[in-house]
Amino acid sequence: MFGWASLSSRRPGSRLPTPVPEAHVSNGQRNSVVLGPKDRLVGQLFIEGDLRVAGTVEGALEATGDIEIAGGGKVNGQVTAYNRLVVGSEASLIASDVRVARLTVEDGATFSGRVSMGPHAEEPAPVAVEEPAPVVEPTPQKGKRR
Amino acid sequence: MDVQEAVAEGATENGEVKRDGRKQFQMGPGDILEGKLIYDGSIHADGRVEGEVRVTGNIDVANGANVKALLEGSNVSLKGAVEGAVTARDKLTLGKNARLSGDVTVRRLQIDDGATLNGHVRMGEFEQQASGQ
Numbered sequence: 001m002f003g004w005a006s007l008s009s010r011r012p013g014s015r016l017p018t019p020v021p022e023a024h025v026s027n028g029q030r031n032s033v034v035l036g037p038k039d040r041l042v043g044q045l046f047i048e049g050d051l052r053v054a055g056t057v058e059g060a061l062e063a064t065g066d067i068e069i070a071g072g073g074k075v076n077g078q079v080t081a082y083n084r085l086v087v088g089s090e091a092s093l094i095a096s097d098v099r100v101a102r103l104t105v106e107d108g109a110t111f112s113g114r115v116s117m118g119p120h121a122e123e124p125a126p127v128a129v130e131e132p133a134p135v136v137e138p139t140p141q142k143g144k145r146r
Numbered sequence: 147m148d149v150q151e152a153v154a155e156g157a158t159e160n161g162e163v164k165r166d167g168r169k170q171f172q173m174g175p176g177d178i179l180e181g182k183l184i185y186d187g188s189i190h191a192d193g194r195v196e197g198e199v200r201v202t203g204n205i206d207v208a209n210g211a212n213v214k215a216l217l218e219g220s221n222v223s224l225k226g227a228v229e230g231a232v233t234a235r236d237k238l239t240l241g242k243n244a245r246l247s248g249d250v251t252v253r254r255l256q257i258d259d260g261a262t263l264n265g266h267v268r269m270g271e272f273e274q275q276a277s278g279q
Contacts, residue, residue, distance in 0.1 A: 084259075105257035106235070114266045 030065055037071060065099075070094055079113075087111050125138075168203055192226075209243050213276060224261075230264075240250070 031049030035041060038057035048138040054071040060078040062069060067081040069091040076094050079085060085095050085104040087109040094111030105111050162241065169187025177193035188203030195213040200203065203220035211226035222234040225245040231248045232238060238252040242260035250268045257263060 054161045102259060103257055103261065103263060104259045105255050108254040109256060110256065111255050111268060112269045114265050117262050117264055 032065075037073075037074075170203075171201075173208075175208070207244075209241070 018045045022025060031047065032052070033045075033047050033049065034052045035055040035057065035100050037054045041055070041057045042059055044060040045057075045062070046067075046083045047061075049063065050065040050067070051061060051063040052068045052070055053061070053075060054069075055073060060075055060080075061075065062080040066080045066083045066084040066086070067079060068086040069075050069089070070086070070088045073088070074092045077097050079093065079100070080097075081100045082145040083100075084104070085098065085100040086104045087106065089106040089108035090103075091106075092110035093113065098113045100115075100117055101113070103115065122143070147214055150175055152190045160271070161190075164279050169185070171183070171187060171189040173190055173192040173195075175192050176206065179191070179193075179195045179199075180197055182198040185191070185199070185201045186203075187201060188206070189207065190206045191199070191213060192208040192211045195207075195211065195215050198216045199215075200218040201220075203219060204219075204221040204223070207217075207222075207226045207228055209225040212265060213226065213228040213230065215228075215230045216232075217230060218233040218235075220234070221234045221239070222232055222237070223239045223241070224232075224246055225241040226243070227245040229247045229274045232246065232250050234250075234254075235253040235254040237256065237264070238250060240246060240257045240261035240263060241260045244258075244261040244263075246262065250263070252269045253269065255267065256268065264274050
């Protein structure tokens with residue numbers, strides 16, 4: 001059907017605890033990425049945070065926050081938003097699979113694809129900042145206290 | 147299963163509720179419709195609906211209604227729970243309390259925040275008409 005459909009929506013190794021680039025979130029703000037009207041992406045994109053697309057995307061998008069396809073944005077591919085997906089009134093989403101927790105489609109939007117919502121849409125588990133497992137290990141740091 | 151056939155092929159003119167010059171099939175929260183309804187007009191679905199509903203006008207599913215049926219109409223507006231395929235020859239609107247589980251064929255689509263949709267959405271042409279069955 002689509003050439004890129006064989007691509008996985010998950011970035012390689014997504015089942016492993018993600019090494020969160022703390023630099024992007026250290027200011028307390030959620031990471032947000034914008035693709036402007038003249039921007040174009042072919043391939044796959046995973047964003048730890050929100051994504052706003054006003055340009056053209058062919059491939060798979062995944063964001064831990066919201067995804068908004070705005071303006072004349074056109075997305076042709078698989079979309080996974082752990083929170084909310086918004087498709088604007090002039091935007092277009094032709095998807096094989098749409099997995100979201102919340103969905104808004106504005107009147108006038110072009111929208112087609114298989115939609116999965118609700119609890120089972122969260123199958124790609126939210127990337128928890130996992131504490132390292134408490135490993136019982138003989139540590140010689142006897143004097144260390146907090 | 148005992149299924150009633152309720153076919154109104156647009157011939158009957160009497161005893162109908164009319165709204166804006168068009169026939170309106172009006173249901174209340176305690177009403178139950180089971181079977182197949184082909185209707186020249188619009189329907190306000192409430193209570194329980196099971197089977198198949200094809201109308202030339204609009205379909206309006208009330209908040210709190212429980213619908214397990216194939217729905218086809220011009221403008222389809224859902225505020226309650228629907229299980230089944232939905233075809234809107236013009237526009238499908240999912241209100242904030244709508245829960246739709248089924249495949250969707252529409253010309254235009256509006257989904258309000260809060261609505262739940264599980265199914266395949268297809269936007270485009272229509273091979274079926276309400277009178278085609």
